[in-house]
Amino acid sequence: MTAMTEQHFLSAPWQWASHLPQVATSGACQRDHADFCRDVARWQQAPLERGQDAILVDPDPWSFTCALLACWHRGVRVILPNDGQPDTLAALAKDGARLIGAQGWTPPSDTVVGTPAWGTLSAESVAIDIFTSGSSGTPQRLAKTFRQLAHETCAFSNTFPLDYGVVVSQVSLHHIYGLSAALLRALTEGLPFSLTPCRFPEDVHHYLHATSVAALVSSPAQLERLPEALEANDRPPQQVFSSGAPLSQNAAVHARRQLGCTITEIYGSSETGAIAWRDRTVDSHWQPFDDTDVRADGELLCLRSPRLATPGWVTHADRVRFIDARRFELLGRADRIVKVGGKRISLEALERTLAQQPNVLKAHCVQPRSANDRIAAIVQLTPQAVPHTSAERKALIQALRDGLQDAFETIALPRYFRFVEHWPVNAQGKLTRATIMRLFQDLENRDVPRWLGCTEAPNDICHITYEIPEHLRALEGHFPGLPIVPGVALVHWALQEARTRWPDTLATGALERLKFPTPVRPGMRITLTLEHTATRLAFTIRSQGGQHASGRLRLEETAHD
Structure with a gap:
């Protein structure tokens, strides 16, 4: 196979791909090159002034792709936000950028256009602005040139060549990993990309059942959730990639068994792009990509790569130990040493010891501002170990602290x-700073329950987990000696979550069929389920003990400008 080069990418081979029967596919539905050219041309009608940037937010892979390429070939710089929250988009628009995509301008369906204007792509021109995940601080805005994107795409194509089939992405195309490893790779290699989003295990099954999958671009969080058995007639993908966080040995073995192929982990960051790769089931050490030079700067990794913004050596914040001239082992971040009571404490050492405790799958330790400099721990448990009452929770915390006592001083314990x-x-598979802040928000705000995460399901259904803190303000006066959460607070939480999740479609309406069969008590672990349609929002609140509340909001249409 001929190696892919920067020039091949910059020639924009997608514009010449008229011989390809499919540009995108879902198995049952296809889009060909004529569809592609028509829709790129339609998106090129976007009302963008000369020199104006475009903010692109669109979860639909086809619309996202056509809009992105339409902008690039018009010479428009594209901003790819981490999320589509109104505050995020409003802050970006202050600089004069125009919002396009699902929450902004979209081409009218009856637009009649000719062929796209395939403008040239210049290596040193900025193609996109992306944002770091914010896992170690405030998200930073990064400019990526076409040269950097070209070499990011070439790294995957030259190291892991594909023969045929669709490239399916489970990760956001707004992130450098999803954009390059899935979408740009498919476009430059002449392979179809996935026409529909692939967020859930059911979507993976659909693609494996319906068509040949050349590559599944995924993350640890999604690979860990693969069902115990896929259908017998599902065809294994040729390749599976994981990035965003370390993939545990157990998860790698599980995913390899379920999918029937090697799981290749990619190590890198938004700033550096892809750095190295490994197959965890074969070797725990990292192998740099062929175009990447690595060395040690003390304990820190130092690298030089065409995917970096500068041509020289860059020192990374990760600590490493080299096995030989090229292969290395990651030892953790250098910036994860904190002080508590004048003592230096390694958060990663705490995490490793916590992860060795019974029923603990994963742990992450932090020092949130709201914790008064004390250490806090986020702990993922096996299902049978999850506490559902205040007494169970206190007993579990004591057991975990006892398990840490021999290795750490008392002041270092979470x-x-x-x-x-x-x-x-x-x-993007990242535990972000914003999520960490929300997990510990109740330490500062007595009006909110203890938020413990949200899982999404198909058809606009989501499940939010809470614990009820004993210090919750809503418990005051309800009732002395037997505190319960009032129903009005439960409804408020449901509507607040819904308005955050569906800001453009959720309007005010009439509350109906409210029921509160059993009270919610302090210390309980509850699950709020929201089901959103065009006409109504239904909610239920349950715990291990049964159902506590239900109701629905009849939605009224909002007039749009």
């Missing part, structure tokens, strides 16, 4: 614990 059933990551 003071606050958040027990989760699913690791609370974003679309």
Whole structure:
């Protein structure tokens, strides 16, 4: 196979792909090159002034792709936000950028257009602005040139060549990993990309059942949730990639068994792009990509790569130990040493010891501002170990602290614990600073319950887990000696979550069929389920003990400008 080069990418081979029967497919439905050219041309009608940037937010892979390429070939710089929250988009629009996509301008369906204007792509021109995940601080805005994107795409194509089939992405195309490893790779190699989003295990099954999958671009959080058995007639993908966080040995073995192929982990960051890869079931050490030079700067990783913004050596924040001239082992972040009471404490050492305790699957330790400099721990438990009452929770915390006592001083032990059933990551597979702040928000705000994560299901259904803190303000006066959460607070939480999740479609309406069969008590672990349609929002609140509340909001249409 001929190696892919920067020039091949910059020639925009997708514009010449008229011989390909499919540009995108879902198995049952296809889009060909004529559809592709028509829709790129339609998106090129976007009302963008000369020099104006475009903010692109669209979860639909086809619309996202056509809009992205339409902008690029018009010479428009594209901003890809981490999320589509109104505050995020409003802040970006202050600089004069125009919002396009699902929450902004979209081409009218009856637009009649000719062929796209395939403008040239210049290596040093900025193609996109992306944002770091914010897992170690405030998200940072990064500019990526076409040269950097070209070499990011080439790294995957040249190291892991594909023969045929669709490239399916479970990760957001707004992130450098999903964009390059899935979408741009498919476009430059002449392979179809997935026409529909692939967020859930059911979507993976659909693609494996309906068509040949060349590559599944995924993350640890999604691979860990693969069902115990896929259908017997599902065809294994040729390749599976995981990035965003370390994939545990157990998860790698599980995913390999379920999918029937090797799981290749990619190590890198938004700043550096892809750095190295490994197959965890074969070797725990990382192998750099061929175009990447690595060395040690003390304990820190130092690298040089065409995917970096500068041509020289860059020192990374990860600590490493080299096995030989090229392969290395990751030892953790250098910036995860904190001080508590004048003592230096390694958060990663705490995490490793916590993860060795019975029924603990994963742990992450932090020092949130709201914790008064004490350490807090986010702990993922096996289902049978999840506490559902205040007494169970206190007993579990004591057992975990006892398990740490021999290795750490008392002041180093986590003071606050958040027990989760699913690791609370974003679309890029990252545990972000914003999520961490929300997990511990109740320490500062007595009006909110203890939020423990949200899992989504198909058809606009989501499940939010809470614990009821004993210090919750809503418990005051309800009732002395037997505190319960008032029904008005439960309804408020449901509507607040819904308005955050569906800001553009949820309007005010009439509340109906409200029921509160059993009270919610302090210390309980409850699940709020929201089901959203065009005409109504239904909610239920349940715990291990049964149902506590239900109701629905009849939605009224909002007039749009």
